[in-house]
Amino acid sequence: MNGDLAIVNAGVILSGDWRSPIILDADTVIVREGLITEVGMYADLQAEIDRSPVIVDAEGTTVAPGLIDSHCHVVLGDYTPRQKTVDFLESYVHGGITSVVSPGEIHAPGRPHDATGVKALAIAAKSCFDNFHPGGMTVHAGAVVLEPTLREKDFRQLEKAGVRLAKFGFGLYSDPSDGADQVHWAREHGIKVMCHSGGASIPGSKPITPDHLLDLAPDVCGHINGGPTSLDIEGVDRVMDETEMALQLVQAGNLQSAVRIIRRAEEHDMYDRVVIGSDTPTGTGVMPLGVIKTVAELSSLGGIAPEKVWAAATGNNAVTWELPAGFLAPGKAGDIIIMDAPWGSTRDDALSALSLGDIPGISAVITGGVLRTLRSRNTPQAARAASVTPRQPHLEMSGH
Template sequence: MTTLAVVDAGTVLSGDHRTPLIADADTVVSEDGTIVAVGRRGDLATLVDTAEVVIDANGSTVAPGLIDSHCHVVLGDYTPRQKTVDFLASYVHGGITSVVSPGEIHAQGRPHDATGVKALAIAAMSCFRNFHPGGMTVHAGSVVLEPTLTDEDFADLEKAGVRLAKFGFGLYEDPADGYDQVRSAQAHGITVMCHSGGASIPGSKPITPDHLLHLAPDVCGHVNGGPTSLSIEGVDKIIGETSMALQLVQAGNLRSAVRILRKCHEEGRFDRIVIGSDTPTGTGVMPLGVIKTVAELSSLSGIDPAQVWAAATGNNARTWDLAAGFIAPGAAADLVIMDAPWGSTAPDALGALAIGDIPGITAVVTQGVLRNLTSRNTPRAARLVDVTPPMPHLSAAGH
């Protein structure tokens, strides 16, 4: 049994936007990659005393690891679009402990025939089951919906374990023609994300609010634009007339994202907000893409940063039925420890987010294992953690 304890947290975020802070908690304990206890150190002394690894947060903030709900993986820790190696491991240094693929659309020579489409999805899913770059969990194998796919094909995908689909890059003359594939995918337990807004790559087509209302996917991908946003009237129809999740991304339109976030918060629809980066794309490789989005949305909307953090963790977990995203017994032990960056006018990580500063990440835990100390991508945290036993190999600073 592998046990890890995080103690002396000043603040613990739950990942649940309804109660974003865990009151009177300073300790989180995990066993074999799963959180088993959250509470006060004095009440959990036996578990802490027997833990193999103890991380002293020194009063900083402990949060669920970020989930990037729109990350363009293909195979391995490589992005053909940006010709970049090691990008997923670098994203872990940005607090991203898991990602969801919106379809392996950047694969060289991406197939459109049914056999090739299924093969690519199954291969990506299967490879990433056995590969965790930087300790990250990659939910890959998102089948790109094509007119060549039949209900029998979706039954094959369900049998193979494929649970993700993306609509918007198939060879449809009219996006409305994808209705049957969307329904069939959903009937076989597959969560469908749909492109929205203007075309993002050569060969794709704009998808309008009317298309989205007709197709009725589970997730409206980059509703704030990917990169071109929908009209305000169209977005409001999607918000008011559907129940689909509303994805806000870094690679979209920030003005639109802030308006959508505020509207959903005011109307009691915050549970539908999910956050992703929509990278790597033409916007580039962005290890800080999700945490930057949280900082921007928190500071510009005036909404509690702990709630916005939940939109990038627990809301994503609920939408895609993931094991991570929460700090609670039974959840996957994916954690980020962070503080205000050195030199910030804010006293802690939430204060930093509220004024638009990116917090300094001082430790990342995935699957109950300490992966990083002193992030190579964020600013240095004002308060660093102490680890027992010491693990200087995880930090260039040797802390």
């Protein structure tokens, strides 16, 4: 379901673009039929505001593109077999995550390895989540897990079925470099390939070294800071300097490595390659605040402006995976959150709270132009909370 609304009285609006992460001279966002149509000043958009059926007053707080979790382990439905938890995706929406990208439905019980089963699982997952939006979230699912049983014709079939994602690192290869053909075929058929990197994450998987990554040449170096065990410093630098892969930083990885990587990416003009995900649910657990927590950590410990880190978790993800969201700009999905410094913080707004390492309080989540929740049930209470006209009593207690 798509909606129409106006967001007014924003104190700061984040763009999602790391090059110009704050939109100047704007306090209003207009959404029509689920897409952003205008970002500008209240006085200039009065007519559009007046014809909006729902008006959300940001009360001088921060308006930002919804977070994109580029490494979220979905299977089918809003359930994780790994942690035996239901409604975890709806809970992630309360953490400001409005879209997720699957790194392969690898936690499916009895996951197949034969070509027919591998294709069937990817197609089924994609088809189901095309029609299912837990908490209003968009789930980009159906990432085919690359196996030696897959031939070039299989990728033609996957492309025809609309599969656009692939994951390497959990197939039955005796040597990971043997998967170069499958990676190549996937990319030839318009499928974006994310590759595991670093130490093994679960029994049955293998470590993926820098040499393997250079042989395989995927689009995305998954969890380059570890999933959970990071590549060594020399290996990280080789991937950064000798390839054009996207560099994925995750909450379930090595924090010291993540801080070093984001600093080095900024210093070496590689920031457009930095993308952020949670790599959950895994053994690390279900983490509704996994992405926003990573933004706070990289901002406060890495010394990177929080609005720029936010862009790595929104716009950079959108560009890397060719997603319709991630930016507050005309034509982009109306996936938006409103946030402020949390109660009790020594800072006065969301960005300064993030730079201190505090997780902001989310007071509204909007997806597809529809208000999904007020008062996040997972973040701290926002010091200043958004209000809505007409009132939405069914959402006012949604954080409790």
